[in-house]
Amino acid sequence: MLPKNAKILVIDDDADVLTAIRLLLKSLVKEVVIERNPNQILSLLSKTAFDVIILDMNFNGLVNTGNEGIYWLRKIKESGSGASVILITAYADIDLAIRSLKEGAADFLIKPWKNEKLVSAIAEVLSKKSGNKANAEITHRGSTDLLGESVAINEVLVKIKKVAPTDANVLILGENGTGKDLIAQAIHENSLRKDRPFVKVDVGSLTPSLFESELFGHKKGAFTDAREDRKGRFESAHGGTLFLDEIGNITLQQQARLLTVLQNRQVTPLGANQPVPIDIRLICATNIGLSTLADEEKFRKDLIYRINTVEIMVPPLRDREGDIRLLARYFVNVYAEKYAKPGFDLDDALLRKLEDHPFPGNVRELQYALERAVIMAENNVLNAEDLIFSPIEKKSANGRKRDLTLDEVEKEAILQVLEKNRGNISKSARELGITRTALYRRLNKYGL
Structure with missing residues (x-):
């Protein structure tokens, strides 16, 4: 007996087969x-x-290898749709069947089939699917931002494939919400260290007092609250990968300590006399551009060279042509499962609204917008009205629909120079090529 609410897609180049199954x-x-x-x-x-x-396995009458079916099976799996795939073919081959199941097919049937057998196979697949839902957690989380077919994301995947098997230090650059942490995890999982620890530290959030204790560890009694020995993150990652997120936000003093550890390949816990050797693969990430990092008033160049053997730039979502629909479908399926809701169809107007949005918050913004839409939806079709973007994200100056006026360009330039010079009016005026008086006039004009 099949569930009445099931939706089934049949792909076959034989019109008679399609009609018979329908x-x-x-x-x-x-x-x-x-x-x-x-x-x-x-x-x-x-x-x-x-x-x-x-899914039929052969769409070219002259070639019956089954490779087309395997190809489309992989594409379906990569799409994150969550659909189970039953492969059918007129050419019985035990090796082909085994290969199909290894690639992730739920079942493999031979044409001509018996109706009872086909219905039974579908019922069994749906039964397993339903059973899995009861204990479902959000899986594949490590690959959501890597899901896509755009040229931009494929360039990243090629770099990951090349760099992962090495022990080279990697610096991952990209805007907030692009999935830099997922890139780091993908590098680790495809490296020779994949069976050893993957340790992540948001170093940008560590206070100066916590920085050394958290990264390098401490001995009992090293400071007031040190009631026992504690390993630092470097030691915890020994043999594996250490991922330092938001590396661009640490102070020059912290950079110096970090550089010493990386050069000597050893740490000395607070309160200890003997250094501890470390063996780690280092991955760092930041949303700050290399041009800003290259400013030695903010970041040491010798540390940049140490952490940046290979650089990976993660593209913003607005530059990932065609990936928004794939990611949208994936997230809708994930949250439908999480909140025990039936499957959703996506209205064309909703898809157009998604593709017209600049996504300053990138994939993270897309994810949260669709989670809210799934929670609030009142029927099984998500439409444009269900989609509300967070006011937290400011529209990006790089957005596809956004053109800056001359005044906005000037204001942005003044803000950047003031920030770089930490509010020093004289220095900023010289750098902008105007007088102090002229800079004051512009500050007044733009309300700065």
Whole structure:
């Protein structure tokens, strides 16, 4: 017996096969969608949450290797749709069946099939799917920001593939919300250290008093609250990977201590006399650009060279052409499961609204907007009205729909120079090429 609310997609280039399956299933489930062209799969998945996909393995009558089916199976898995895939083929081959199951297919059937067998296979797949939902946690979290087919994200994936097997230090650059921590985790999971610890530290949030104790550890009695020996994060990551997030926000004094440890490959816990050798692979991340890091008043160049053997720039979401729909479908499925809601279809107007938004908060902003939409939705179709973007995020100057006026460019330039010179009017005026009086006039004009 099939669940009445199930949605099934059938992909086959044989119109007779499509008609036969649609007639068999249409009275048993909520919806049966048929399609002859496999190139439409990702578009269909972006709009509808299917429970099961029945996929032919050969779409070229002259070649019967099954490679096309495997290719589209992988694409479906990468899309994050959550649909289970049943592969069908007219060419029985035990090796092909084993290969299909290894690639993630839920079942493998031979044409011509018996109707009872096909219905039974779908019922079994849906039963397993339902059972898994009861204990579902949000999985694949480590790959959400890497999900995509854009040129921009593929360039990042190529770099990860090259650098991961090495022990090279990596500096990950990118705006807030682009998934720098996920890139770091992906590098670790594809490295020779994958079975050893992956330790993350948000060094930008550590106070000067906590910095050394947190990173390098301390001995009992080293300071007032040191009631026992404690390993620092460097020691905890021994043999594995240490990920220092927001590295651009640490002080020059902290940078000097960090540089010493990296050069000597050893740490000395607070209150200890003997150094402890460390073996780590270092990954750092920051939302500050390299041009700012290169300012020696803010960051040591010798430390940049130490942490930046390889640099990976994570693209903002607005530069990931075509990825928004894939990510949207993924997050909607994740939160539908999390909040025990039925599958959702995505209205075309909602998809257009997503693609028109500049996403200053990047993937993180997309994720939270869709989580809210799923929670507040009153039916199983998400539309543009369900989508509300957070007022927390300011519109990016790089947004696709945003053109700056000359006054806005001048104001932004003045702000940047003032910040760089820490409010020093004389120094800022010289750098801008204007007099102090002229700078004061502009400050008054822009309300600064």
